[in-house]
Amino acid sequence: MHTEHTAETCKKARLAVQDTLDVVGGKWKLVLLTILMHGKRRFRELSREAGITPRILSKELQEMEMNGLVSRTVCDTRPVTVEYALTPYSETLKEVLDAMEHWGQQHRRKIIGGS
Amino acid sequence: MHTEHTAETCKKARLAVQDTLDVVGGKWKLVLLTILMHGKRRFRELSREAGITPRILSKELQEMEMNGLVSRTVCDTRPVTVEYALTPYSETLKEVLDAMEHWGQQHRRKIIGGS
Numbered sequence: 561m562h563t564e565h566t567a568e569t570c571k572k573a574r575l576a577v578q579d580t581l582d583v584v585g586g587k588w589k590l591v592l593l594t595i596l597m598h599g600k601r602r603f604r605e606l607s608r609e610a611g612i613t614p615r616i617l618s619k620e621l622q623e624m625e626m627n628g629l630v631s632r633t634v635c636d637t638r639p640v641t642v643e644y645a646l647t648p649y650s651e652t653l654k655e656v657l658d659a660m661e662h663w664g665q666q667h668r669r670k671i672i673g674g675s
Numbered sequence: 676m677h678t679e680h681t682a683e684t685c686k687k688a689r690l691a692v693q694d695t696l697d698v699v700g701g702k703w704k705l706v707l708l709t710i711l712m713h714g715k716r717r718f719r720e721l722s723r724e725a726g727i728t729p730r731i732l733s734k735e736l737q738e739m740e741m742n743g744l745v746s747r748t749v750c751d752t753r754p755v756t757v758e759y760a761l762t763p764y765s766e767t768l769k770e771v772l773d774a775m776e777h778w779g780q781q782h783r784r785k786i787i788g789g790s
Binding site: 578580657 | 688696712773782786
């Protein structure tokens, strides 16, 4: 991926790509990002819309919060509700997701078109 | 990710991103792509360099071949050897991998820098 290859730059590049894969990859991250792009959701709403058990959802949201992609707001209601929303920082993923979307589209055409 | 959101375009976008994740994600794809960027390799060399068992490597390479990223050449040697190399098509992934590398780098700085 570089014009200049050294073992060092190469390893660094691979780790950076892997970091991104860890943040957006896996079974649920993309599903949750997509739902939250439409607006904030309560925990129960997210669980139902995504079809994720509360236990797994809780873990996924925690990771996304740690990575700065999702904010968690405890609302002063009765009973207490917790709302999740995408942060402004999550928008920095746009370039990555766009590139993946474009490549995925052309790849599907290529594979279905026959090679 | 779009200025215009419909359930349909949104689902299509998510599937395209997922397709790309399926092609470059997982535990080994990126490792193998990185090794092969340095030049073609024999099966045994790949297995040793990547630290993958022959069984898993064989499955991974088959998927990469099906996706048009890797070519497989049986060499007329004794004993027969099989060489794997990246295809010209694999270069179309450059934009995706570059975007992931850049985001991963800035994300690491942000997370380590403290938020």
